[in-house]
Amino acid sequence: MSLFFDNFAFEGRKKLTISALVALIGLVFAKSWFLNAFFVSLFLFLFYIYYIPKNRVELLEKEAIFSPVDGKVTDIYERDGKKVIEIYKKLEHGSGIKSPMSGIVEETYFRHGAFLDLTSGKSHNLNERFIFVIKDGKKRIKVSSLAGRWGFLGHSLYKSKNNRCDFSEILGFCTEALFTIELPKEAVLNVKRGENLVAGISVLANLKG
Numbered sequence: 487m488s489l490f491f492d493n494f495a496f497e498g499r500k501k502l503t504i505s506a507l508v509a510l511i512g513l514v515f516a517k518s519w520f521l522n523a524f525f526v527s528l529f530l531f532l533f534y535i536y537y538i539p540k541n542r543v544e545l546l547e548k549e550a551i552f553s554p555v556d557g558k559v560t561d562i563y564e565r566d567g568k569k570v571i572e573i574y575k576k577l578e579h580g581s582g583i584k585s586p587m588s589g590i591v592e593e594t595y596f597r598h599g600a601f602l603d604l605t606s607g608k609s610h611n612l613n614e615r616f617i618f619v620i621k622d623g624k625k626r627i628k629v630s631s632l633a634g635r636w637g638f639l640g641h642s643l644y645k646s647k648n649n650r651c652d653f654s655e656i657l658g659f660c661t662e663a664l665f666t667i668e669l670p671k672e673a674v675l676n677v678k679r680g681e682n683l684v685a686g687i688s689v690l691a692n693l694k695g
Contacts, residue, residue, distance in 0.1 A: 493537060493538060494536045494537055494538065497536065497639070497640035497642060497659055498532060498535065498536025498639075498640065499536075501532050501536070502529070502532050502533060502536060505525070505528050505529040505532050506529055508525050508528075508529075509522075509525040509526045509528070509529045512525045512526075513526070535577070535581060535639060535640075535661060536581065536640070536659075537581075538580070538581060538582040538656060538659070549692050549693055550587075550676075550689045550690075550691070550692050550693075551586050551587055551625075551627060551667075551669060551673065551689070551690045551691045551692070551693060552584070552586045552587065552653070552654070552685070552686055552687065552688065552689055552690060553573065553586065553677075553683040553684065553685055553686070553687070553688040553689075553690055554583050554584055554585065554586045554629055554657070554665065554667070554685060555573060555575045555579070555580075555582075555583055555584070555660070555663075555665055555683070555685050556575060556579035556580040556683060556684055556685050557573040557574050557575035557576065557579055557665065557682075557683055558573065558574050558576075558680065558681070558682050558683070559571060559572070559573055559677050559678065559679055559680060559681045559682075559683065560572045560573065560574045560664070560679070561679065562675065562677070562678070562679055564671070565668075567671050568628075568668045568669060568670065568671060569668070569669045569670070569671060569673050569675060569691070570666060570667065570668050570669070571666075571667045571669070571675070571677065571690055571691075572664060572665065572666050572667075573664070573665040573666075573667070573683060574604075574663075574664050574665075575660065575662060575663050575664075575665060576662060577636045577661050577662050580685060581640070581659055581660060581661055582656050582658075582659060582685060583631070583643075583656065583657050583658035583659060583660060583685070584654045584655065584656060584657065584685045584686040585620065585651040585652065585653055585654060585655045585656075585657050586620070586627060586629070586653075586667070586690065587620060587622060587625060587627065587653055588622055588650075588651065588652050588653045589620040589621050589622030589625065589650070589651065590620070590621055590622070590648065590649070590650055590651075591618055591619070591620055591645045591646065591647055591648065591649050591650075591651055592619045592620065592621045592626070592647070592648075593617070593618065593619040593628075593647060594616070594617065594618050594619075594643060594645070594646060594647045595615075595616060595617040595618075596615075596616045596617075596643060597614060597615045597616070598614055599612050599613045599614040599615060599633070600612045600613050600614070601613060601614065601633055601634065601635050601636070601637040601638050602635060603634065603635045604632065604634045604635070604662075604664055609632065609634075610632065613632050613633050613634070613637070614632075614633040614637055614641050615630065615631065615632050615633065616630070616631050616641070616642075616643045616658070617629065617630045617631075618643060618645065618657065620651065625670075625693055626670065627667060627668060627669055627670075628667070628668040629665060629666070629667050629668075630665065630666040630667075630668075631643075631658075631660055631663045631664070631665050631666075632663055632664045632665075632666075633660065633662070633663050634661075634662035634663055634664065635662065636661040636662035637660065637661060637662055637663060639661040640659050640660065640661055641659070641660045641661070641663065642658050642659045642660070643657065643658040644656065644657055644658050644659075645657050645658070653686075654685075654686040667690060669690070669691050669693065670693060672693065673691040673692070673693045674691055674692045674693070675690070675691045676689045676690060676691055676692060677689075677690055677691075
């Protein structure tokens with residue numbers, strides 16, 4: 487059973503177990519096809535949301551910074567001498583947050599909050615947020631995640647400060663969020679607005695260490 491659960495986010499393991507038992511009991515005892523369909527659909531929905539496939543990607547470009555999540559590039563700009571890429575991760579995208587590079591988790595921050603629609607003007611100040619910074623030599627990137635309305639299903643950062651992370655290692659989980667990635671000014675960007683990205687595969691930028 488533990489090997490089975492290794493493929494699922496921590497936040498969903500209890501929910502999956504309960505929904506599977508309820509669906510099974512419903513199939514055996516319930517006479518209503520509607521209830522049976524509902525409980526089975528709920529289990530399949532949770533299965534999809536919390537499933538995180540194991541990493542099988544090898545780091546072939548040592549100077550590359552990869553996307554930490556599946557999603558769409560919504561904006562690219564410069565701020566305080568940094569290049570910034572914003573990525574919107576929807577509910578239907580993969581839920582695992584992967585390390586965009588190897589290094590040491592230099593900083594972490596977590597703020598509990600609401601789960602308002604990200605189009606709301608209050609979401610920036612009220613919604614749940616976490617931040618982590620990874621450093622490897624001269625390479626240093628900052629990743630911020632602002633939870634959306636589906637964030638109540640899970641919005642977590644697994645790594646703590648001063649821990650090492652390997653490229654494409656699972657660092658956290660989220661269902662819907664706006665990710666902001668800050669890169670050094672000298673980074674050569676490899677993405678454009680409107681581009682769809684895949685975590686651990688799509689290259690955001692190249693930066694020499």
